[in-house]
Amino acid sequence: MTDKERIEAIQQKAKRDSYQLALLSFIGVFGFLIAWQAAVLAGWLPSRYVPMPTQIIKLFFVKITDPTPDGAVLGVHILGSLQVVLTGFLLAIIIGIPLGLLMGWYRGFDRFMSPIFEILRPIPPVSWIPITIIWMGVGLKAKGFIVFFSAFVPCVINAYTGIRQTSQVLIDFSKTCGASNFEIFYKIGIPSSMVMTFAGIRVALGNSWATLVAAEMLAASVGLGFMIQQDRMFARPDIIILGIVVIGAIGVFLTFILKKVENKVLKWRLTQ
């Protein structure tokens, strides 16, 4: 066998392998759905509690226009949830990241803020729900606050760690060139913390979406979490599963958008 033939053989094998893997993924997903459908059709799973995948797809198109039994169509629930989650999440970014950056850069500010932060941090956001309801009622403000809190913590921590890892060489160099402390913070510290900060934003997004669902299940009148909680009372497993699928899909979609933004903002990282 010449070298060329050998290379060809290896390439073909790689191609075959990748086809095989794609086929397996396909089998995995569809096998799961078909097994589910078959199990319900055959009566192994009670159809009263476990709806079939085909029913859920059908329901999706019905639910777009039909507000029963929970009082709103799917689009309204989705918009309601998105409004709350984006409010809390964006506020957390706007407040949390500068706070983390400042804490990481200025020792005095760090000494002042971190005791407060360390006391509040270990309390899970969900357990703030009752207290926030006393303060702010059950509206957008209360849920936004809970979402804010869940996203705030990773934003602060990552911005803090990120700016702490600024290369000392760069700092010393700019000092030598006569930059003021604020200038170094602004021009060296912040850019070099951004990779870490974005990792925090990603965690924050996941947290805020998960917390939102919980908050809506406990106190809301619209939203996807409210929808699935209500439909439990109406004994409608099909809408619950549809809700779960939609919640998952929106979560994936939000992460995808964030990834796009990250690639745009951190373009320099790819070229290095």
Next chain:
Amino acid sequence: MNKPVIVQSEAERRAKNIRRAYAILPVISLSLLTALWFYASSSKGSNFPSPLDIWNRYLLFLEKPIRGLSLLGHIWASLKRVFIALGVAWLIGISFGILIGWNKKANALFGPIFTAIRSVPPLAWVPLVTMWFGTGEFPQILIVFIGAIMPVVVNTQVGISNVYQIYLNVGKIFNASPKQVLFEIAIPSALDAIFAGLRTSTSAGWMVVLAAEMLGGKSGVGFLITRGMDSGDYALCLLSMICIGLVGAFLAIATITLERIICPWTVKKSS
């Protein structure tokens, strides 16, 4: 004899002053926080409990248990659920993570389904699970399990599939069987990633158990919070929040200690 005179330069004196300020700042911020709390609770028409109310509520709790359980009993009820769920989640999660991290075909087969399930927040399963299994002990443990297994699987998978190729090649050159390569090279070198997953799963489990209990439990600290909310007993809410924070911090310390004991080489030197 004259005392030796310590001469401080301007810079030294300034450094000393700054150090002093740094030592005082945390005290200032904490007292500000406490003052704010007292102020918020003492203003007219506010039903926000003061620290004193919480202490009194704690004493009352000692006399009058809620649903036959003392405060510690409720904490233990929550912890028990978390521990059972974590035990099962770690066992299954690590094995499954190793499977899909090590075997490309298994990953192709199960990976997409797993990713789909993982993208749903664990709490979204609560309505479905309560509908299927009622509101007993098992459904709550199941939800904690769902929340706790995801980080374990993800981290194990990433850890196993990111083992340096060179390590594996060394194993192959020395004629190690695939089993030896997996158990003696891949798994030990993925341990720090796996432990990161266990840490995340512990805190996730603690968070999920609260939410599960708040949504329909009959014991546990999450139940105490909803109980306080429903009966307007806000001191009870805050008391349970404090316990939750303490236990959460304790769990975090416990997992880190466990990691130091089991695999001391993963502790990164802090620079």
